[in-house]
Amino acid sequence: MTALLSVTSLHRQFGGLTAVRDLSFDVAEGEILGVIGPNGAGKTTAINLVSGVIPPTSGRVEFRGEDVTGLPPHRLVGRGIVRTFQSTTVYGDRTVRENGMRGAYLGLYPGFFATLFDTAHARRMRAEATAVVDELLDWLGLTEVAEDKAGSLPYGHQKTLGMIIALASRPRLIMLDEPVAGLGGGDADHVRDTIKRVRGRGITVIVIDHNMRFMSGLCDRVLVMHQGARLAVGTPQQVLADPAVIEAYLGKRHAALAGH
Ligand SMILES: Nc1ncnc2c1ncn2[C@@H]1O[C@H](COP(=O)(O)OP(=O)(O)O)[C@@H](O)[C@H]1O
Ligand SMILES: [Mg+2]
Incomplete structure (x- = not known):
């Protein structure tokens, strides 16, 4: 079976610091892969590299069998790779629907949004984008607040909107950086269900978090990072x-509890 995403020997230096070190992993189509590790382990940098936010110092990223290493984010969105950020990235003074529309145009060349005047082509694209966004708003329960300013939404709904912005670009692979950060237990459960529903649409998911319990109930496989490198990969179990994971990541207290 060919992997949807294949990362080989990825490296990223920031001056003297190696944030990501010799990182290799594959993601299969339709999989939910978790990326876990303590703060500073290189998780965000890893998905920044895969999503083109920053280029790798060396290494290779293949998507659907093609070399996409170092492509900028909008080119990668055009190929079906999109990510959300650790903090919410909604425009608070724009409506919920307008925010979603921004996502629908993410994969187009920069400046396209500004050229949307009144050509038949632009009108068609706008109608299509509106249909995609409205379907997503309905699917994730935000239709009632579509005309509200995004900034007026509760934090949990803003997180959902961040997901809608990403989904509106119609990705094949979505990468979520700490989607439950700052959320309470009930909202976190809701996000977990939403991620499963996203996968149910046939979209492959990479999700970062540092809570093993949250990840265990969600991911098919988990990639454990430690000091920029891959420490382990496999099912949550x-x-x-x-033992390397227990010692390095979960700590001695957990090791004692687990009887190791
Ligand atoms: N833009 C940057 N410039 C310098 N150092 C960075 C930058 N981004 C991340 N780092 C460093 O790289 C390491 C990994 O960070 P990060 O990928 O954010 O970890 P994580 O998401 O696992 O908490 C940290 O030591 C961090 O300080
Ligand atoms: Mg991070």
Whole structure:
């Protein structure tokens, strides 16, 4: 089976600091892959590299069998790779629907939005984008607030809107950086269900978090990062039983509890 995404020996230096070190992993189509590790482990940098936010120092990223290493984000969105950010990235003074529309145009060349005057082509694209966004608003329960300013939404809904912006670009792979950061238990459960529903649409998911319990109930496989490198990869059960993971990530207290 060919991987949807294949990352090989990815490296990223920031001056003297190696944020990501010799990182290799594959993601299969339709999979939910978790990326876990303590603060500073290189998780965000890893998805910044895959989503083109920053170029790698070396290494290779292949998507659907093609080399996409170093392509800028809008080119990658055009190929079906999109990501959300750790903090919410909605425009608070724009409506919920307008924010969603921004996502629908993400994969087009920069400046396209400004050229949307009145050509038949632009009108068609706008109608299509509106249909995509309205379907997503309905699907994730935000239709009632579509005309509200995004900034007036509760934080949990803003997170959902961040997901809608990403989904509106019609990705094949979505990468979520700490989608439950700052959320309470009930909202976190809701996000977990939403991520499963996203995968149910046939979209492959990479999700970053540092809570193993949250990840265990969500991910098919988990990639554990430590000091920029891959420490382990496998099912949640496999990595939880891995002595290197227990020692380095979960700590001695957990190791004691687990009887190791
Ligand atoms: N733009 C940057 N410039 C300098 N150092 C950075 C930059 N981004 C991340 N780092 C460093 O790289 C390491 C990994 O960070 P990051 O990828 O954000 O980790 P994580 O998301 O796992 O918490 C950290 O030591 C961080 O300080
Ligand atoms: Mg991070």
